[in-house]
Amino acid sequence: xxxxxxxxxxxxxxxxxxxxxxxxxxxxxxxxxxxxxxxxxxxxxxxxxxxxxxxxxxxxxxxxxxxxxxxxxxxxxxxxxxxxxxxxxxxxxxxxxxxxxxxxxxxxxxxxxxxxxxxxxxxxxxxxxxxxxxxxxxxxxxxxxxxxxxxxxxxxxxxxxxxxxxxxxxxxxxxxxxxxxxxxxxxxxxxxxxxxxxxxxxxxxxxxxxxxxxxxxxxxxxxxxxxxxxxxxxxxxxxxxxxxxxxxxxxxxxxxxxxxxxxxxxxxxxxxxxxxxxxxxxxxxxxxxxxxxxxxxxxxxxxxxxxxxxxxxxxxxxxxxxxxxxxxxxxxxxxxxxxxxxxxxxxxxxxxxxxxxxxxxxxxxxxxxxxxxxxxxx
Numbered sequence: 001x002x003x004x005x006x007x008x009x010x011x012x013x014x015x016x017x018x019x020x021x022x023x024x025x026x027x028x029x030x031x032x033x034x035x036x037x038x039x040x041x042x043x044x045x046x047x048x049x050x051x052x053x054x055x056x057x058x059x060x061x062x063x064x065x066x067x068x069x070x071x072x073x074x075x076x077x078x079x080x081x082x083x084x085x086x087x088x089x090x091x092x093x094x095x096x097x098x099x100x101x102x103x104x105x106x107x108x109x110x111x112x113x114x115x116x117x118x119x120x121x122x123x124x125x126x127x128x129x130x131x132x133x134x135x136x137x138x139x140x141x142x143x144x145x146x147x148x149x150x151x152x153x154x155x156x157x158x159x160x161x162x163x164x165x166x167x168x169x170x171x172x173x174x175x176x177x178x179x180x181x182x183x184x185x186x187x188x189x190x191x192x193x194x195x196x197x198x199x200x201x202x203x204x205x206x207x208x209x210x211x212x213x214x215x216x217x218x219x220x221x222x223x224x225x226x227x228x229x230x231x232x233x234x235x236x237x238x239x240x241x242x243x244x245x246x247x248x249x250x251x252x253x254x255x256x257x258x259x260x261x262x263x264x265x266x267x268x269x270x271x272x273x274x275x276x277x278x279x280x281x282x283x284x285x286x287x288x289x290x291x292x293x294x295x296x297x298x299x300x301x302x303x304x305x306x307x308x309x310x311x312x313x314x315x316x317x318x319x320x321x322x323x324x325x326x327x328x329x330x331x332x333x334x335x336x337x338x339x340x341x342x343x344x345x346x347x348x349x350x351x352x353x354x355x356x357x358x359x360x361x362x363x364x365x366x367x368x369x370x371x372x373x374x375x376x377x378x
Contacts, residue, residue, distance in 0.1 A: 003365050004055040005358040006104060008096040015045065017052045018362040028052040029358075041103045049107070058104045058113045059365040061152060061357060062086075063093035063202070065117035067143050072120070072364040074372070075101060075113040083115065089147075090201065092238065114365045121151025124192040129289070132200075146204075148196035150178040150300075154186045156360040157297050157353045160338055164351055165295060173290040175283055178355070179309065180300035181209040181252075185282040187289035195289035197282050203237055206282055207275045209252040212241035214278075246271035254302050254309065276312045283313065287320055295349040296322055304354055307332065310341070314350060321347035 007014040016029040030048050049055070060075070066086045073079060080101065087094040105113055122130075130146045131139070138144040157176050165172070171190030178184050183206040187195040197205030207213045215237070223233060244252035247267040251257055254275075260268035287293050296317070297303075298310050307329045314322045328341040332352045342350040 001056045001366055001369070002054065003362040004049070004052070004058045004104070005061075005361045006058060006097075006100045007061045007357060007361075008100040009093070013041070013045075013096070013100050014358075015048050015052075016358045017055060018358055041099060042107060045100075045103055046107060055108070055111060057365050057369055058108060058111055059361040060097055060101050060104075060113065060115050061118065061361055062097045062101075062115045063118045063149060064090035064147065065115075065119045066147070067145075069115065069117050070120050070123035072114050072116045072368045074368065075105070075115050079115070080105075093202070112369060114368055116152060116361045116364045118149045118151045118153075119147045121155045122148030122186075122193045122196055124194070125196070126194060129195040144200060146196075146199040148184070148186070148193060149198045149202045150182070150184045150186070150196075151193070152357040152360045153178045153299055153355045154188065154193065154196075156356050157299050158188050158191055159360075160353045161295055161297060161351055164338060164340060164353075165349060168294070172295075173293045174295050174297060175286045175290065175293045176297045176299065177279070177283065177303055177313070178300040179206075179279075179298065179303035179306075180355075182211065183208045183213075183279075183300070183302070185279070185286045187286035187293075189290050195286060197286075207246070207278050208242045209254075210239050210242045210244045212237045212245070243271045243275060246274055254306060258306070258308055272312075276309070279309075279313050280316055283317065284320070292320065293348055295351050297351045297353055299353045299355045301355075304332075304352055310350070310352070322350060323348075324350055 003018050005016045005018055014029070028051065062083065064086050066089055068082055083094070083098060083101070087098065101113060101115070125146065125148060132144060132146065134144060154176050158174060161174055162172060174188040176186045176188060178186070182202055184196055184198045185206065186193055199205070203211055203213070205213050220233065224230065242252060243254065243257060247257060250260060250265065250267050257268040257271050261272055283296065296314070302309055310329055311324060311326070314324050323343045323346040325341055325343045328339070332339055332341055338351070338353045340349055340351055342348070
């Protein structure tokens, strides 16, 4: 089954045709500038398909599924309307995904389209982890709760960890650090998410490239009461905070900040220090959520390609059995190889796993369509 995987970000659409679900294999891929809705997205996707050839299904990454969608779902007209209503929950991420969904459905009307949700993996969060301590009417009337994100990445990392670590006679306990432009840490037990750092939106949790992560709500109320509008506050928290804000606008790119820190830049030094401090604290919290992990996993652009961040994040975690092999850690910087970088005999393994949401999406599409072939009620 050849599946066109469509991963729409806020500015680009990544396309890949996947024929299997293995790390190695023949795949055709491209990245397109998203542009405004009328910027010729149909033509760009059409040109890609002319090169890639026919496909049997289309799988779309959708960041927010809300409370309605907890697993891969076939997109029809009714479901498309429901997706549109979710956009206010993820205004930066869901609208571009909807534009790509509409484009591929126009171009491939007879090919099934499937939505795969970043929130889906976290539908297993227990009430203690998903519930905010806010007035109950906010929960009952508005559905305010912690959803979690990066679920497709976490699902793939969970599967790969089982393959890398071999047979286990008990449920695997994992702490997954997805560190990219957005960042989160997730606690996984027996293949199920039991806690995560992102919440109602992808703003909660770790320091990110331009997003703030955790901030005292009282501080935000103070800012609002001193002349900042809600829209200005949203823009600042989404686009001018995180590493960018900490470094006073120097950069939101961890590679540039690490280089600047080496050169003695105090702004970069502070940005990296805060990032590492928050990361260590969240790893420890997720370790507690699983009762002590069997492995800590680094994935995402920074997690995969930054040996200094992995080393510094793990430097104070020896109390929980984390011990890096410095040589192995330094070797994993620019490759896509999944590997174990812990010292032999370490009680907690440290794994670097390349984020492959495309293969996870293809896998979920394949599974759903096979179920529907066997039982159309699915």
